[in-house]
Amino acid sequence: MFTFLVKRLFQALIVMFVISLVAFAIQDNLGDPLRELVGQSVSEEERQVLRDELGLNDPYMTKYTRFISNAVQGDLGTSYFFKKPAAEVILNKLQATLELVFGAALIIVFVSIPLGVFSAIHPKSAWTKLIMALSSFGISIPVFLTAIMLMYVFAIELNWLPSYGRGDTVNVLGWETGFLTKDGLLHLILPCISLASIMLPLFIRLVRSEMLEALSSEYVKFATAKGLAMNKIYYQHALKNTMLPVLTVGGVQIGTMVAYTILTETVFQWPGTGFLFLEAINRVDTPLITAYVIFVGLIFVVTNTIVDLLYGVVNPTVNITGKGA
Amino acid sequence: MSLLEVKNLRIEYPSRHGVHAAVKSLSFTIERGEIVGVVGESGAGKSTVGNGIIDLLSPPGVIASGEVFLEGEKVSGLSPQEMRKVRGSKIGFIFQDPMTSLNPLFTIERQLTETILANLDVTPQEAVSRALTLMEQVGIPEPHLRIKQYPHQFSGGMRQRVVIAIALSGEPDLIIADEPTTALDVSIQDQILKLIRDLCIKKNVGCMLVTHDMGVVSNVTDKVAVMYRGDLVEFGATQQVLGTPVHDYTRSLISAVPRSDIKLDRFPLVSYIEEAHEMEKLDVKTHWLGQSEDQRIYTGPLLNVENVSLRFITKDSFFESRREFVQASNNVSFQIQEGETFGLVGESGSGKSTIARVIAGLYPPDEGKVTFEGVDLTALKSEKERRPMRRQMQMVFQNPYTSMNPRMKIFDIIAEPIRFHKLAESEAQTRQIVHDLLDHVGLGRMAGVKYPHEFSGGQRQRISIARALATRPRLLICDEPTSALDVSVQAQILNLLKDLQDELNLTMLFISHDLPVIRQVCDRIGVMKQGQLLEIAPTEQLFTNPQHDYSKHLVSLMPEFKGLRNDLESA
Numbered sequence: 001m002f003t004f005l006v007k008r009l010f011q012a013l014i015v016m017f018v019i020s021l022v023a024f025a026i027q028d029n030l031g032d033p034l035r036e037l038v039g040q041s042v043s044e045e046e047r048q049v050l051r052d053e054l055g056l057n058d059p060y061m062t063k064y065t066r067f068i069s070n071a072v073q074g075d076l077g078t079s080y081f082f083k084k085p086a087a088e089v090i091l092n093k094l095q096a097t098l099e100l101v102f103g104a105a106l107i108i109v110f111v112s113i114p115l116g117v118f119s120a121i122h123p124k125s126a127w128t129k130l131i132m133a134l135s136s137f138g139i140s141i142p143v144f145l146t147a148i149m150l151m152y153v154f155a156i157e158l159n160w161l162p163s164y165g166r167g168d169t170v171n172v173l174g175w176e177t178g179f180l181t182k183d184g185l186l187h188l189i190l191p192c193i194s195l196a197s198i199m200l201p202l203f204i205r206l207v208r209s210e211m212l213e214a215l216s217s218e219y220v221k222f223a224t225a226k227g228l229a230m231n232k233i234y235y236q237h238a239l240k241n242t243m244l245p246v247l248t249v250g251g252v253q254i255g256t257m258v259a260y261t262i263l264t265e266t267v268f269q270w271p272g273t274g275f276l277f278l279e280a281i282n283r284v285d286t287p288l289i290t291a292y293v294i295f296v297g298l299i300f301v302v303t304n305t306i307v308d309l310l311y312g313v314v315n316p317t318v319n320i321t322g323k324g325a
Numbered sequence: 326m327s328l329l330e331v332k333n334l335r336i337e338y339p340s341r342h343g344v345h346a347a348v349k350s351l352s353f354t355i356e357r358g359e360i361v362g363v364v365g366e367s368g369a370g371k372s373t374v375g376n377g378i379i380d381l382l383s384p385p386g387v388i389a390s391g392e393v394f395l396e397g398e399k400v401s402g403l404s405p406q407e408m409r410k411v412r413g414s415k416i417g418f419i420f421q422d423p424m425t426s427l428n429p430l431f432t433i434e435r436q437l438t439e440t441i442l443a444n445l446d447v448t449p450q451e452a453v454s455r456a457l458t459l460m461e462q463v464g465i466p467e468p469h470l471r472i473k474q475y476p477h478q479f480s481g482g483m484r485q486r487v488v489i490a491i492a493l494s495g496e497p498d499l500i501i502a503d504e505p506t507t508a509l510d511v512s513i514q515d516q517i518l519k520l521i522r523d524l525c526i527k528k529n530v531g532c533m534l535v536t537h538d539m540g541v542v543s544n545v546t547d548k549v550a551v552m553y554r555g556d557l558v559e560f561g562a563t564q565q566v567l568g569t570p571v572h573d574y575t576r577s578l579i580s581a582v583p584r585s586d587i588k589l590d591r592f593p594l595v596s597y598i599e600e601a602h603e604m605e606k607l608d609v610k611t612h613w614l615g616q617s618e619d620q621r622i623y624t625g626p627l628l629n630v631e632n633v634s635l636r637f638i639t640k641d642s643f644f645e646s647r648r649e650f651v652q653a654s655n656n657v658s659f660q661i662q663e664g665e666t667f668g669l670v671g672e673s674g675s676g677k678s679t680i681a682r683v684i685a686g687l688y689p690p691d692e693g694k695v696t697f698e699g700v701d702l703t704a705l706k707s708e709k710e711r712r713p714m715r716r717q718m719q720m721v722f723q724n725p726y727t728s729m730n731p732r733m734k735i736f737d738i739i740a741e742p743i744r745f746h747k748l749a750e751s752e753a754q755t756r757q758i759v760h761d762l763l764d765h766v767g768l769g770r771m772a773g774v775k776y777p778h779e780f781s782g783g784q785r786q787r788i789s790i791a792r793a794l795a796t797r798p799r800l801l802i803c804d805e806p807t808s809a810l811d812v813s814v815q816a817q818i819l820n821l822l823k824d825l826q827d828e829l830n831l832t833m834l835f836i837s838h839d840l841p842v843i844r845q846v847c848d849r850i851g852v853m854k855q856g857q858l859l860e861i862a863p864t865e866q867l868f869t870n871p872q873h874d875y876s877k878h879l880v881s882l883m884p885e886f887k888g889l890r891n892d893l894e895s896a
Contacts, residue, residue: 218425222488225381225420226440227413227495230405240430316475317429 008308012301019297023290024067027077028060030286076294077287081280086291090273094295095176096166097272100264101257103179103192105250108199116207117242120215121234132208135201143260147194147267154190162187164269191268198260199253203246210245214238244315251307255300326397327354328531329378329499334391334401336370336377347373347386349555355499355531355548360522362546362563363535366578366811367782369552371535375501378533379416380408395499414444417492419521421504423484427476433460433487434472437494444495459490463520481673482513489520493528500525503535510672511838515882518545537811539582540841543567551575581816583841585883588864591820625699626660627832628800633657633683633693653679654690655856661800666826666833668847668864670840670879676856677836681802684834685720686711697800716746719793723805725785729777735788736773739763742796762791766821783814790821794829802834807842819846840883844868852876 042050051057055066070076076086119128155163167187169176178184214220215238223233261274269275273292280288312318336348348370355361363371376382378393380403393401400411412418420426427436437456441447447455453472460468463486476484485505492500502521506514522545525532534546542549542563549566551559551574558572570576634657636650654676661667669677682688684695686702694703697714705711719742722728729738739759742748749755760770766787777785786806793801803822807815819842825831837843843850843864850867852860852875860873871877 218420218422219428221381222418222420222426222491223428225379225412225418226443226491227409227411228439228443229409232439232443237428237431241428244430315430317477 004312008305012305015301016294016297019294020068020071021064023293023297024064026293027067027286027290028063030284030289071294076291079280079285079288081283081285081288086287089288090276090291090295093271093273093276096178096270097258097261097265097274099178099188100191100195100261100270100272101254103188104195104199104257105254107192107196108203111196112200112203112207113246116204117211117234117239119204120208120211123212131204135204138197139201141197143194143198143263144267146197147190147264150190150194151267161190163190166271191264191270194267195257195260195264199257202253203250206249207242207246210242211238214241217241240314244311247307247311247314251303252300254303255296258296258299327394328357328359328396329355329533330394331374331378332392332394334374334377334393335389336373336382336386337389338386340385346389347555348377350391351552351555351557352391353550353557353560355533357498357531358526358529359548360525360532360534360546362542362549363533363552364537364539364542364549364578365552366537366813368554370555371537371552372503374552375418375503375533375535378501379412379418380405381418413440413495413497415495415497415499417495417497417500419485419488419492419500419502419505422508423481423488424508426488427484429476432473432475433479437472437487437491440491440494456490456494459494460487462493462524463487463490464516465490481509482517485509485513485517486520489517489524493524498530500530500532501535502532504537505534506541507536507538511840511879511882512672514541521545539567539579539812540585551578578813581813583812583815583819583839583845585841585844585868588844591823627663627665627698628661628684628834629696630660630680630684631658631694631696633680633690633695635679635683635688635690652856654683656693657853657856657858658693659851659858659861661832661834663799663832664826664830665849666835666847668843668850669834669836669853670838670843670850671853672838674855675853677838677853678804679856680853681720681804681834681836684800685718685802686715712746716742716748716796717798718800718802719796719798720802720804721786721789721793721806724809725782725789726809728789729785729792731777733776734773735763735775735777735780738777738788739773739792739795742792746796748796758795759791762794765794765825766791767817781814782810783818786810786814786818787821790818790825794825798831800832800834802836804836805838806835808837808839815842822846840868840879852879 055063058066067077074087078084079086079089082089115131119125119131122128151163154161162183165187166178167183168181169178169184170180171177172180178188215234217238220233220238223237224230228237258273261270261272262278263274264270265272265274266278273295277289277292279285280292331354332352334348334351335346338345338347351370351374353361363374365371373382373386377386377388378400380388380401382388388401391401392399395411395415400408400415403411427433434453434456437459438449438452441452441455442449445452445455456472457468460472465471465483465486471479471483476487479487485508489505492502500521505521506517509517518541521532521534524530534541536542546563548561549559549563550557551566551570551572553574559566559570559575566575567579570579633654634652635654636652638648638650657676657680659667669680671677679688683690684702690703694701696702697718700714702711702714705714733741736756736759739762740755743755743758749758759773763770763772768784768787768791772780772784772788777788780788786809789806801822806822807818810818822833823846826833833846835843835846837846847864849861849863851858852867852871852873854875860867860871860876862872862876867876868880871880
């Protein structure tokens, strides 16, 4: 277990190192920080002096070393627009984004697993055909279109649900959550559905094909020959084996969903990191862009490591203690 | 009243191309305490019978007509709910591969107790104690510890014991065992068969043993049913059917079984099987195949394996002292003379295939060297230097289903090595060579335009042999070339290899776990166990007078085929 953790941590460090290189290269080549910092009246000579003072004329490696040593201490630079540390700005907005992703993940789990399992158990049912047809339809519609259509139908025409923003939130142990107020929950519904709509068809198909594979396996046939009830075979023997690959794919997709929030958040004016990122790009707020790239990378690395650990817990044949590699 | 009575059972597989009857009008009976063997080759419908009885046919298979009675009660045509009550509690089932028939994610305890609870009216505590008793009965040591483990922590033989324990756990009256020992080693096969035999007598249950192995049939069954293409061709007491077979097919089948008692020059060909047609004779002396560009001036042993050792890491660690290894090959030395067939025999994991791969250059050895015609193969540095050596050594692999690219036509599969090594002067010559090779292995040149899936296992193995011959090799390494094949097909393939060897003066390294086959094919035999070569002896000497204890053990375990062959041959 210890070896496994050390190994994973080491890999995570390498990944983060590469991400930081990319992120820094963006920061170093995008825009001119002085243009944001000083007014029009400052002369070119004064600008040069300022550049030297700020270390902007140092060699690339010196600048990178300075950047990384600050980053390790949690300082990712100061946002030009907010005049606050970039990390702090992102952390403030991250809560909204994580709630959005969490809501969408809940929808995916509670919709894709029952539908996928049903369509695998009853492959010839008319419902299965409907599910499969809808899922291939769903996979081909872009998120922003889903989002705009949802908004049009439920917010504008029917006026059932709010169309933008987070609504009321309450502070629980320093975390602003919309899950505990009625207004907050209503505001979550449409953004979560549209974010979930990208991954949902994929997961229905994944669950279905993994379940079909489990059902055609020898151990399911043997379980039938043992005289077990079909429900037990479906929901215990086959389902547990189905969930292993779904878990792996799911872990990777959570990271992707954080990245996808850019579209959803923009359409719904959701005050999260995706929306923030888009604004940062418009304002050429390079420290904020860099910080965002590093944060998303970190989320990817963390979720994947957690998934790998969970996989070892669920699957007894994977031995994370290092025996029998 | 018989325990099981099958009356005119017919099982059909409807398809777009019409209805295929896998089993045609089958009738037989099984009594309590009796083992009935159902024997036949692949496609005979023997497994379909077992699956049909407990209604586990893979779709679209259906029981078209006929009835199955268990203790006088009809069990065919029951509703799924009624059928579920028959499964487990009245009929237990043992599948072929213990590696896949247990759920990898559940403990043995869970898989045993859920079966007991589903079939018997007991409390969970009682189920656990019954499970422990069963594990003891099937010979699993330390059941208290092992019951908490997962299937992957058990060896193949131990898993099959668990499967047997599960099959018995619902206290059934009948056990259907579908090839229960095919996936296991000889010594474990023997133990498992004895176990099934003992349990049947002790618990007074009937057993239907589906197998393709005549040795198994003659050793453990009381009665035998011989099936051919869905028909029951013969049914009766084992001694009688094997000793004085009435039907032609039974005779052919029995004669194709490799004899363990005496070495024959050739296998008697099975006349009953369509696939068996003799290959066209080629005058190899004048043919391309016989004209080697290699100059043969070297007179020593063709292949010399010297002190080869190779170990694989089983537990990796950052610290060298904490790494664990398995010694796949431990100081192995042997020589093969030109034109000789050298056999390597041993159980799975004994390192036979590892040696073959070291010789073929697929694994570099940790220590020792391999010389081919005096050239040290392990000293060759670049792929360019190795290439002419690779051409002279070719392999025939065990599984003809996976050793060919399914997207390539047969013609291209065989032509590929010729093109790669630039052995032919022109494309026209390549075509001629491939066609001759296909004729020579008995497939005919028309086979070239087809894809691998259009061929049966035996035909595919012929293609593999043709492919291996296409580089005009000096040494042919055959790694279990017939263990995936039926006996009649095995006989053909072994005959083919023998003929080719005579004509082309091929040298062969023949690897097998099957002692009778080894006895028929090889000139000298090496016995391997846990990476060590224990004994090298000429074939007859090994079988009549084995020196090493392990060789004696192996020879004694060899399933003896107790057919009355003398009658057969005189008839």
